[in-house]
Amino acid sequence: QQEGSSRKPNILISGTPGTGKTTLSKAVSEKLGLNFIELGALVKSKELHTGKDEEFDSYLIDEDKVCDELEEVMTAGGNVVDYHGCDFFPERWFDLVLVLRTNNEVLYPRLESRGYSQKKISENIEAEIMQVLLDEAKESYNENIVVELPSNNTEDMLSNIDRISQWYKDHTSKSSSN
Numbered sequence: 001q002q003e004g005s006s007r008k009p010n011i012l013i014s015g016t017p018g019t020g021k022t023t024l025s026k027a028v029s030e031k032l033g034l035n036f037i038e039l040g041a042l043v044k045s046k047e048l049h050t051g052k053d054e055e056f057d058s059y060l061i062d063e064d065k066v067c068d069e070l071e072e073v074m075t076a077g078g079n080v081v082d083y084h085g086c087d088f089f090p091e092r093w094f095d096l097v098l099v100l101r102t103n104n105e106v107l108y109p110r111l112e113s114r115g116y117s118q119k120k121i122s123e124n125i126e127a128e129i130m131q132v133l134l135d136e137a138k139e140s141y142n143e144n145i146v147v148e149l150p151s152n153n154t155e156d157m158l159s160n161i162d163r164i165s166q167w168y169k170d171h172t173s174k175s176s177s178n
Contacts, residue, residue, distance in 0.1 A: 007077030015100030039083035
């Protein structure tokens with residue numbers, strides 16, 4: 001966030017599919033009164049994609065269209081963005097980048113319950129083992145704003161909501177005192 005800026009912060013909640021991004025993003029946005037942006041749903045509803053990858057049953061997002069669509073709302077601030085990737089967003093958009101991590105013993109049944117193909121499950125489990133999204137976040141943003149959070153159960157979820165709420169409170173009080 002820019003020094004002296006009074007805009008509400010933007011938070012990105014990232015992680016491998018099945019780590020609880022949407023659940024946490026909704027809970028945090030409701031608790032803090034922020035705008036919830038589920039990027040996957042937005043890509044689908046506004047057709048911000050170049051087609052569908054049939055093998056993985058997912059849309060191929062058009063990063064330029066997504067950035068154009070979100071520019072105004074992100075510049076205004078006060079958003080919680082839920083998306084598995086993070087390397088194409090403008091760095092200036094986010095004040096906090098969270099990467100949810102889930103143990104594979106927990107993640108596997110979550111992905112299975114979604115009806116994912118074995119290939120899609122394997123690819124996502126491998127991405128989690130190799131911490132692909134954590135590395136992507138660390139390479140794309142200032143390391144001071146990238147935080148890894150466990151997301152294995154309800155206790156983790158509640159703890160994460162509390163941690164994010166405290167960060168938000170600290171961040172907004174710092175901004176208003178500049």
